[in-house]
Amino acid sequence: xxxxxDIAAMLAFRARAxxxxxxxxxxxxxxxxxxxxxxxxxxxxxLVYAELQEDAWAPGILNALLHLNLLQVLVFLSVVYVxxxxxxxxxxxxxxxxxxxxxxxxxTHISVLFPxxxxxxxxxxxxxxxxxxxxxxxxxGISVGLLTLTFLLAVFTVWAVKELNYISVAASVGVFAxxxxxxxxxxxxxxxxxxxxxxxxxxxxYLAFQRLRGYxxxxxxxxxxxxxLRSLMVNPQDADAHHQLGLIHLxxxxxxxxxxxxxxxxxxxxxxxxxxxxxGKVFEAxxxxxxxxxxxxETYRMNTEYGLGDIFREVGxxxxxxxxxxxxxxxxxxxxxxxxxxxxxxxxxxxxxxxLGQHDEMRVQLNTILExxxxxxxxxxxxxxxxxxxxxxxxxxxxQFAVRSSL
Numbered sequence: 156x157x158x159x160x161d162i163a164a165m166l167a168f169r170a171r172a173x174x175x176x177x178x179x180x181x182x183x184x185x186x187x188x189x190x191x192x193x194x195x196x197x198x199x200x201x202l203v204y205a206e207l208q209e210d211a212w213a214p215g216i217l218n219a220l221l222h223l224n225l226l227q228v229l230v231f232l233s234v235v236y237v238x239x240x241x242x243x244x245x246x247x248x249x250x251x252x253x254x255x256x257x258x259x260x261x262x263t264h265i266s267v268l269f270p271x272x273x274x275x276x277x278x279x280x281x282x283x284x285x286x287x288x289x290x291x292x293x294x295x296g297i298s299v300g301l302l303t304l305t306f307l308l309a310v311f312t313v314w315a316v317k318e319l320n321y322i323s324v325a326a327s328v329g330v331f332a333x334x335x336x337x338x339x340x341x342x343x344x345x346x347x348x349x350x351x352x353x354x355x356x357x358x359x360x361y362l363a364f365q366r367l368r369g370y371x372x373x374x375x376x377x378x379x380x381x382x383x384l385r386s387l388m389v390n391p392q393d394a395d396a397h398h399q400l401g402l403i404h405l406x407x408x409x410x411x412x413x414x415x416x417x418x419x420x421x422x423x424x425x426x427x428x429x430x431x432x433x434x435g436k437v438f439e440a441x442x443x444x445x446x447x448x449x450x451x452x453e454t455y456r457m458n459t460e461y462g463l464g465d466i467f468r469e470v471g472x473x474x475x476x477x478x479x480x481x482x483x484x485x486x487x488x489x490x491x492x493x494x495x496x497x498x499x500x501x502x503x504x505x506x507x508x509x510x511l512g513q514h515d516e517m518r519v520q521l522n523t524i525l526e527x528x529x530x531x532x533x534x535x536x537x538x539x540x541x542x543x544x545x546x547x548x549x550x551x552x553x554x555q556f557a558v559r560s561s562l
Contacts, residue, residue: 158184162270165311170318173267177319180262185269189232190225192273196280196304197223203283231341232272237264239337243330244320257544267315275311279304321551394423398430405437413437428457435469448473464493468500475507483507496531498524498542505549514553521550 158181164172201223241256241264283300309331317327401416417434424430435450451469454461462469471486487504494500505520524546528539 158270162188162274165267165271165315166274168314173315173318176270177263177267180259180266181270182262182265185266185273186229186233188270188273189276190229190273192276192280193225193228194223196276196283196300197225199280199284200298200300227341231337232269233265235337235340236334237261237268239334240264240268240316240330241320243333244316244322244326247322247326247329257541259541260544264319267319268312271311271315272308275304275307278307321548392423394420394427394430397423398427398433401433401437405433405440408440410437410441414441426457428454428461431457432461432466432469435473439473444473444476448477464490468494468497468503471500471507472503475503475510480507480510484511496527498527498539498546502542502546502549505546509549509553518550518553521546521553525550 158176158179161172161175165176238256238261241260245256279300282303283298286299313324313327313331316322316330317324320327320330322330397416397420401413401420404410404413404416414434414437417430417437420427420430421434431450432454435447435454438444438447438450448470451466451473455466455470459466467486467490471483471490473483474480474486475483484504484507487500487507490500491497491504501520501524505517505524508514508517508520524543528543
């Protein structure tokens, strides 16, 4: 219910509602809302033109399905248009992030833009029915519904792109205008239906590859899982078997089972820093930062060089999330003295500085992340996309807040 309330609030240009929808990353819901809205508009439009022009489209279920173009629209928007919007936004922002986009960026844009567009289609549908045409020139009819829809899509897309990517209105308008270069591909999808399988095969082949890779990885993981279970049946006091089972549960997102496995390993051997560290990872994933910090501190007490010094970042991150900001800065600065190219540690240091009101220093840290992303190889940017994206988002949001505060 809250999802639809936030969608309605976006129609009033509420940025907070947009961010709430983006945070949910409800990609499936976005596809559903867009499909419903698009079908409603196209069906109404086809019915209207069937009355206005008898030969507009021949009757028949198969022919009607071909004219709806739903599949073509979904493929075009999800595979071509939305990735194009993201890449153009990054390019106009000037961060030099290339053509790679993160899963977080993609899911965020899909979960916001698709339901927004779907609702706009629903709004335009009754207008299309009530006022199908207001001006007819020879063979061309100008539709009130389509004209209204085009205007609304342009306005709300520009606004959504601006808010999602923290860029200026001018840059957002530029992104929207440049995104029209992808329309020839949509023309191919709609005008040459036989070409559709070629476009569909691209994402389908990628998904098939991902599924196949996941299948073999799952088989390997299941084999390891069964092997560790057999080890525990032979020797229930095998701490490493409990630990390995915990790692498998953690990778699968089964946090309760992972926590139990790591705790069992610690009962048997409380002196192993690995067991404490990964128990902290479980608590972090569950959002229990107090317990996560406790586990990280124990790991640090046992081995100050754990994970080639990563433990300093984890302890600092833990202090930050429990409100001990100055301690967080102390650990994160020490970590960055030897790992200055780590974008995650630098991002959390920027967040800590923001909490203390040191906004200039925060921007220095965030700009450093972006500069490192520009100067490092492409694989570095790809591996650290999440933190580069977070840094850019925080930098732009803080800049916008500073501008509003000065007004």
